[in-house]
Amino acid sequence: MKKIHIVFTLLLIAASIGYGFSGKKNDTTKPFVVVLDAGHGGKDSGNRGNGFYEKDIVLDVTLQVGRLLEKQPNIKVVYTRTTDVFVDLNKRGPIANKVDADIFVSIHCNSHKTQAYGVETFVMGVDKSGQNLETAKKENEVIFLEENYEETYAGFDPSSPESLIGLTLMQEEYLDQSILLAGLIQNNIINNLKRKDRSVKSAPFWVLHSSYMPSVLVELGFLTNNNEGPYVNSKKGRKELANEIANGILNYKKNISLATDSSQNPVITEEEIDKAIETTEKNEYKGVEFRVQLAASAKKLDTKPSNFKGLKDVDRKKEDGLYKYYYGETSDYNKIQLMKTFAQEKGYSSCYVVAFEDGRKKNLSEVLKSQDK
Incomplete structure (x- = not known):
């Protein structure tokens, strides 16, 4: 199986040092805590492309990812939901904060009025092009299903670019690490499952904004596409997607462990670079x-x-x-x-x-x- 080259981490080590890994993050006795968020649930079915239920698909994939991670040493998995229940959007990020999570991964399925298809992974940020706002709006509109949403979200309008832009500030500190995590997951799915690459993007998602750690949102594919929808809904598709997400997370953990060790010394040496190259398989193209x-x-x-x-x-x-x-x-x-x-x-x-x-x-x-x- 192809793996993502670890050297990219070294581009981020300086930023990681600047962001300041806390003492407890460097404590090797502390498990690596992963919070997995299955989007939607309960009265919120998510999108119903081709008659499928997004809430059921993402819950199944999320639980499979969790089971794969739980087999690894020194990893603790926490779920925002493990059954078909509705969880308020503003409570999902704080679950990760409460358990001092190392990463937060939210899993969803896409939809569109056309036959659009492909996989895309999002980090928290401003969408300068405007092209990603529609996806963010759809995921944020679940707010309207919550009780007392007007009081809870203090006038926030999921369809307003001005409101959405205001969400980005809390995740800026972890942007580089979120990009790395998103890139590892995205490239695993694209390279190993041969899915269409819609790239890593930034957009203002409420579910990501309040988590105090690297956070990403994965769109597994478009249920509305006549070919991709059945694949994502299938037993085979769910298993394959879960496997690649889990592998991306494990690769990220390995990369961050290297960065944390290196951050004890603010100078990145050639020996450290050579070590990084030697410890990871490459995807080389000769000549x-x-x-x-x-x-x-x-x-x-x-x-x-x-x-x-x-x-x-x-x-x-x-x-x-x-x-x-x-x-x-x-x-x-x-x-x-x-x-x-x-x-x-x-x-x-x-x-x-x-x-x-x-x-x-x-x-x-x-x-x-x-x-x-």
Whole structure:
């Protein structure tokens, strides 16, 4: 099974140090606490695409993820619900806070009026494009099913961009770690189950905003799609999706353990990088160099981090009369995908992965097909 390259963690170690892992987070005797949130439940059926019940699908997948994690040493799993009950949206995040969780993972299924399909994973953030607001609105509208919602949510309007933007502040501290967790889960599902990649995105979800730890929301697929809906609803689909989510969480735990150990020393050494490379399987493409293209401009810029929103390892090449700016360089496709996600969250929303062979740019899809594993 392919695994996500651990080196991406080293890009985040400095941020992790700055965010300050607390003493109790560094305590190796403390179990790694995972809170799993099955969306909807009880009187809230979730979406009913193709006649399926989202609430039942996500509960089954969530419980399967939990059972897989509980087999691992030093992991404690807490559920926001284990049966078909309704849990207020504003109570789900605080459950994770109460048990001092290390991560919070909310599991849902998507829907759309078209035959849209694919997997997407969300972190808490402002949707600058507006394209992700509809998904956030649908998940937030469960508020209206709660008793005394007007008092509980103090005038919050799930359909108002202004209200939604206000939710993002509490999760900013954990954004980089949330991106890492989301990227690991997303890439596992895409690479191992060959699902359509709708990428890691940011949007203002109420269920994520009040949790004081890295938090993500996984949309397993579109129940409204005539092909994907039956797959997500099937016994096989649920088992496969649960397995990849669990593997993503376990990979994240391993990465964070490395980052926590390294944070005892604020200097990241070459030995630590070599150790990270050696301890994780790669998804290598021989003779290929993957890069993230950030921008193209007629202006020649110094590639120092301050000119590129803090991104390091930016390279400049002149091609077709323009200066093109690339972030990262690796033959590991999993690593470059995570670096693309990191660049997007830094503000390069339209960046994309490019491939080079023998110094010449090649069609990415053709490169991936030519060395398909």
